[in-house]
Amino acid sequence: DAGVIQSPRHEVTEMGQEVTLRCKPISGHNSLFWYRQTMMRGLELLIYFNNNVPIDDSGMPEDRFSAKMPNASFSTLKIQPSEPRDSAVYFCASSFGPRALTHEQYFGPGTRLTVT
Amino acid sequence: AQTVTQSQPEMSVQEAETVTLSCTYDTSESDYYLFWYKQPPSRQMILVIRQEAYKQQNATENRFSVNFQKAAKSFSLKISDSQLGDAAMYFCAFSAQKLVFGQGTRLTINP
Numbered sequence: 001d002a003g004v005i006q007s008p009r010h011e012v013t014e015m016g017q018e019v020t021l022r023c024k025p026i027s028g029h030n031s032l033f034w035y036r037q038t039m040m041r042g043l044e045l046l047i048y049f050n051n052n053v054p055i056d057d058s059g060m061p062e063d064r065f066s067a068k069m070p071n072a073s074f075s076t077l078k079i080q081p082s083e084p085r086d087s088a089v090y091f092c093a094s095s096f097g098p099r100a101l102t103h104e105q106y107f108g109p110g111t112r113l114t115v116t
Numbered sequence: 117a118q119t120v121t122q123s124q125p126e127m128s129v130q131e132a133e134t135v136t137l138s139c140t141y142d143t144s145e146s147d148y149y150l151f152w153y154k155q156p157p158s159r160q161m162i163l164v165i166r167q168e169a170y171k172q173q174n175a176t177e178n179r180f181s182v183n184f185q186k187a188a189k190s191f192s193l194k195i196s197d198s199q200l201g202d203a204a205m206y207f208c209a210f211s212a213q214k215l216v217f218g219q220g221t222r223l224t225i226n227p
Binding site for chain 1: 151153158159160161162163166207214215216217218219220
């Protein structure tokens with residue numbers, strides 16, 4: 001099992017540019033989560049999907065952020081336009097079970113985003 | 117709203133000794149789950165241990181065990197026989213409607 005795969009591992013971009021982060025969950029998992037980690041705010045849940053459907057996006061900071069899950073094996077988190085305060089490590093996680101938030105979540109290695 | 121508090125930003129322990137990391141949470145939910153995650157310098161988040169609130173028995177996983185006090189809303193992690201590889205950030209997390217993480221405790225193991 002390859003685990004949760006995220007790409008890219010590192011992204012450096014200029015303010016105003018569009019950024020797309022990608023995630024491939026563990027095969028067979030039915031829930032997918034996007035998190036952001038910063039020193040100031042710690043780990044925050046941005047959005048989660050269950051069976052490819054967005055369930056809770058209340059953690060998405062603003063309209064500049066959007067997430068999609070077109071199929072069970074792929075998800076994207078897009079920031080357009082990016083700002084320096086978006087600099088953070090973005091994690092994707094997946095889990096399996098009838099209750100998405102109560103089962104073990106397996107995290108990807110994260111994408112370190114730097115917006116200059 | 118649920119909150120998770122880890123009151124120890126940093127802890128250190130001698131190799132082979134035992135250390136306990138503290139975690140308290142606040143919720144009005146009766147059915148929930150608690151987790152401890154480990155984040156080593158590689159930044160990979162690794163699940164250490166999981167506790168269901170309806171279970172009175174404390175969860176154990178090899179050298180890792182928890183002391184779950186539901187009435188006190190406390191969920192501490194005990195690491196026995198500490199090893200150098202245990203050095204990491206440890207995050208306590210609560211899950212009911214949403215997964216909420218504490219701010220983390222950085223654990224250093226002294227050889």
